Amino acid sequence: MAAQLYKDGGFVADDWRHLGDDEPLPEAGAVILPLARFLENVATAPASLKLAVLLRAADDPDALAPHLSRLELIAVDFAKFSDGRGYSTARLLCRRHGFDGELRAVGDVLLDQIPLMRRCGFTAFEIVHAPTRRALEAGHNVEVPLYLQPAERAGERPAGARAWARRPAASPV
Amino acid sequence: MYRYDEFDTDFVSARVEQFTDQVRRRLAGDLDEEQFKPLRLMNGVYLQLHAYMLRVAIPYGTLNGAQMRKLAYVARTYDRGYGHFTTRQNIQFNWPRLKDIPAILEELATVEMHAIQTSGNCIRNVTADHFSGAAADEILDPRPYAEILRQWSSLHPEFSFLPRKFKIAVTGAPHDRAAVQVHDIGLQAKRDADGNVGFTVFVGGGLGRTPMIARKVRDFLPEEDLLAYCEAILRVYNRYGRRDNKYKARIKILVHETGVDTLKADIEREFEEIRHGVLRLPQDEIDRITDYFAPPPFDAGADDGSLDRATAADPALAAFVERNLHAHKAPGYASVTISLKPIGKAPGDATADQMDAVAALAERFGHDEIRVSHEQNLVLPHVRKADVPAIFEGLKAAGLAEANAGLVTDIIACPGMDFCALATARSIPVAQRISERFGTPERQRDIGDLKIKISGCINACGHHHVGHIGILGVEKKGEEYYQITLGGSGDENSSIGEIIGRGFSYDDVVDAVETLVDTYIGLRETPQEDFLAAYRRVGDAPFKEALYGTA
Numbered sequence: 001m002a003a004q005l006y007k008d009g010g011f012v013a014d015d016w017r018h019l020g021d022d023e024p025l026p027e028a029g030a031v032i033l034p035l036a037r038f039l040e041n042v043a044t045a046p047a048s049l050k051l052a053v054l055l056r057a058a059d060d061p062d063a064l065a066p067h068l069s070r071l072e073l074i075a076v077d078f079a080k081f082s083d084g085r086g087y088s089t090a091r092l093l094c095r096r097h098g099f100d101g102e103l104r105a106v107g108d109v110l111l112d113q114i115p116l117m118r119r120c121g122f123t124a125f126e127i128v129h130a131p132t133r134r135a136l137e138a139g140h141n142v143e144v145p146l147y148l149q150p151a152e153r154a155g156e157r158p159a160g161a162r163a164w165a166r167r168p169a170a171s172p173v
Numbered sequence: 174m175y176r177y178d179e180f181d182t183d184f185v186s187a188r189v190e191q192f193t194d195q196v197r198r199r200l201a202g203d204l205d206e207e208q209f210k211p212l213r214l215m216n217g218v219y220l221q222l223h224a225y226m227l228r229v230a231i232p233y234g235t236l237n238g239a240q241m242r243k244l245a246y247v248a249r250t251y252d253r254g255y256g257h258f259t260t261r262q263n264i265q266f267n268w269p270r271l272k273d274i275p276a277i278l279e280e281l282a283t284v285e286m287h288a289i290q291t292s293g294n295c296i297r298n299v300t301a302d303h304f305s306g307a308a309a310d311e312i313l314d315p316r317p318y319a320e321i322l323r324q325w326s327s328l329h330p331e332f333s334f335l336p337r338k339f340k341i342a343v344t345g346a347p348h349d350r351a352a353v354q355v356h357d358i359g360l361q362a363k364r365d366a367d368g369n370v371g372f373t374v375f376v377g378g379g380l381g382r383t384p385m386i387a388r389k390v391r392d393f394l395p396e397e398d399l400l401a402y403c404e405a406i407l408r409v410y411n412r413y414g415r416r417d418n419k420y421k422a423r424i425k426i427l428v429h430e431t432g433v434d435t436l437k438a439d440i441e442r443e444f445e446e447i448r449h450g451v452l453r454l455p456q457d458e459i460d461r462i463t464d465y466f467a468p469p470p471f472d473a474g475a476d477d478g479s480l481d482r483a484t485a486a487d488p489a490l491a492a493f494v495e496r497n498l499h500a501h502k503a504p505g506y507a508s509v510t511i512s513l514k515p516i517g518k519a520p521g522d523a524t525a526d527q528m529d530a531v532a533a534l535a536e537r538f539g540h541d542e543i544r545v546s547h548e549q550n551l552v553l554p555h556v557r558k559a560d561v562p563a564i565f566e567g568l569k570a571a572g573l574a575e576a577n578a579g580l581v582t583d584i585i586a587c588p589g590m591d592f593c594a595l596a597t598a599r600s601i602p603v604a605q606r607i608s609e610r611f612g613t614p615e616r617q618r619d620i621g622d623l624k625i626k627i628s629g630c631i632n633a634c635g636h637h638h639v640g641h642i643g644i645l646g647v648e649k650k651g652e653e654y655y656q657i658t659l660g661g662s663g664d665e666n667s668s669i670g671e672i673i674g675r676g677f678s679y680d681d682v683v684d685a686v687e688t689l690v691d692t693y694i695g696l697r698e699t700p701q702e703d704f705l706a707a708y709r710r711v712g713d714a715p716f717k718e719a720l721y722g723t724a
């Protein structure tokens with residue numbers, strides 16, 4: 001299957017994989033686990049196995065606080081694109097908890113929501129929706145590149161007199 | 174009023190381009206209807222019974238003559254020659270074609286207008302007192318804060334997929350004309366003893382199928398904290414509001430189920446985390462936005478006594494002055510209500526020619542300012558009393574001189590079965606029939622202040638819960654039935670109306686309203702005791718008895 005992970009302006013190979021609920025924990029590699037399973041295993045996993053976590057919409061990001069400094073990746077699930085809880089999850093991780101690893105949106109991730117997700121701190125996207133994939137590959141930009149509130153995306157610059165207005169970074173991040 | 178700078182202009186054009194592209198991708202099949210729906214809703218495009226509908230934002234109900242002319246142009250060019258002003262100070266066009274909508278949005282952008290967030294599960298158009306900046310009883314003009322909120326909430330990346338729509342209203346006067354207590358967030362601006370500006374904050378009001386009056390969560394929120402506090406409320410709502418049932422998804426249900434004290438503690442905790450951050454409002458920024466709303470230069474000789482002489486000679490003008498003028502803070506000035514409720518017509522509708530006529534009057538006599546009220550009327554907020562006779566003549570020529578502001582025929586009605594796919598009954602024709610029944614000037618004036626509000630289904634777009642007399646159209650065994658509530662109110666003493674008894678058929682409902690009105694006339698202590706006051710004094714028993722006989 002072609003790479004689904006969209007990051008830094010292109011589709012790239014994914015070093016991580018989502019571990020199925022009935023799959024046993026492997027000895028080595030890099031797997032993404034749902035929150036409960038992550039918390040159960042984080043203390044005992046072998047050093048050869050890297051763990052990342054998948055937060056579902058109702059999960060509280062505070063639960064990850066003790067582990068954040070060691071996490072390379074947090075995936076946030078959008079089971080339905082219309083469920084906007086993941087946007088708050090992302091902002092809390094970035095701002096409140098200072099998470100600076102890869103923040104990845106997974107699930108029902110669609111072209112028109114990606115600009116909003118970026119502004120909430122997402123830096124990577126797993127894409128399954130074919131038209132979204134085509135549009136991203138074609139470099140189709142759907143963003144309104146002027147913002148009326150501060151958010152989490154790196155490099156946004158204040159714009160003009162207004163305290164809350166922002167423009168994107170000079171070069172796309 | 175607020176004027177766009179380069180940033181705002183670029184913002185709105187980029188938004189039009191974005192939507193144009195979304196429409197193209199929808200037509201090409203890259204977006205299915207479910208995926209497209211929230212995108213079009215966030216641009217004000219609804220799918221109605223017969224056609225698409227476009228809802229255009231009129232932020233806090235303020236617009237100028239050029240903007241009104243553009244609305245007239247849109248009505249003429251892309252619709253059937255009229256528009257419908259709504260209870261949220263917006264305008265709706267009922268008949269545009271989807272393929273024309275990008276062009277309409279481009280037209281609107283040329284006069285600094287848009288349709289952003291007039292619909293969808295996001296923060297909607299912020300509404301305010303329609304007499305803002307003019308009313309004699311005002312403590313301060315709430316529109317700078319409404320504008321700041323409008324900006325902050327526009328395309329907010331975190332709050333574009335809320336559990337449900339989210340409505341904010343602001344007032345700056347002790348008499349609440351913006352119905353803040355039936356909004357998701359209601360803000361009452363005031364000053365403390367030292368003159369500092371702050372807000373009483375209400376959360377969790379709303380109508381719909383579970384009407385609720387908002388709960389107070391802050392008595393005096395300093396102005397610098399406005400955005401941080403709203404962001405805290407929205408974040409708590411976005412994370413914890415129910416998403417399993419769209420009828421239980423408004424913040425009012427969260428307040429109700431969580432308990433106001435617990436929810437308030439959650440909001441305060443979130444607020445503590447962010448209050449000293451980037452959202453804290455700098456005073457110079459508040460001042461800069463406030464400057465846009467500076468009052469026009471008022472003329473000291475605005476009242477030369479000619480209005481009094483003219484009213485003495487013209488009873489029709491006298492009636493208009495009595496009902497449709499509102500006290501202004503500047504001596505010699507008044508605010509004029511332009512009733513969009515001519516007897517027997519659909520409430521809130523205005524033709525393109527009428528819009529042009531209002532624009533011309535505003536430009537000539539009204540410092541180029543117009544307001545849309547949540548009662549579905551228009552307002553010229555600043556006029557010289559000496560100019561009122563000429564304005565009255567101009568309104569007569571346009572068919573807009575009905576002297577019924579606040580009277581029984583000044584009815585709010587939702588589109589109902591005539592336009593709305595969700596309706597269970599007609600509402601506009603009921604409004605028209607009531608209007609005709611009570612239409613004579615003497616009778617209306619004798620009845621006095623009375624707010625009748627009609628919704629065509631439980632969603633309550635016509636605010637029937639806060640009508641002094643509320644009428645809700647339902648369907649029973651294939652027939653339209655109308656349930657009557659009494660005692661509702663949407664001001665600073667908000668209350669939800671109580672159902673009086675079994676409903677009435679389409680044919681009988683107007684008689685029932687007349688019985689209620691006659692009962693009130695019979696029992697009021699003085700003509701100054703209005704319907705609501707009388708109802709609050711005597712309760713529902715005499716009204717029940719008049720409608721149903723003694724049980």
Ligand code: HEM
Binds near residue numbers: 261378635
């Ligand atoms: C014809 C198309 C319309 C449709 C399909 C529609 C649909 C709805 C629905 C489903 C609700 C309930 C929302 C909820 O409780 O979550 C609602 C509420 C409301 N609508 Fe409409 N509506 C329409 C037109 C209008 C118009 C023309 C107005 C203004 C005149 C309006 C103003 C309102 C207001 C003020 C509420 C009350 C919100 C509250 O609970 O606080 N709607 N509408």
Ligand code: SF4
Binds near residue numbers: 593597631
């Ligand atoms: S109250 Fe019902 S009938 Fe009236 S506009 Fe709203 S959804 Fe339609």
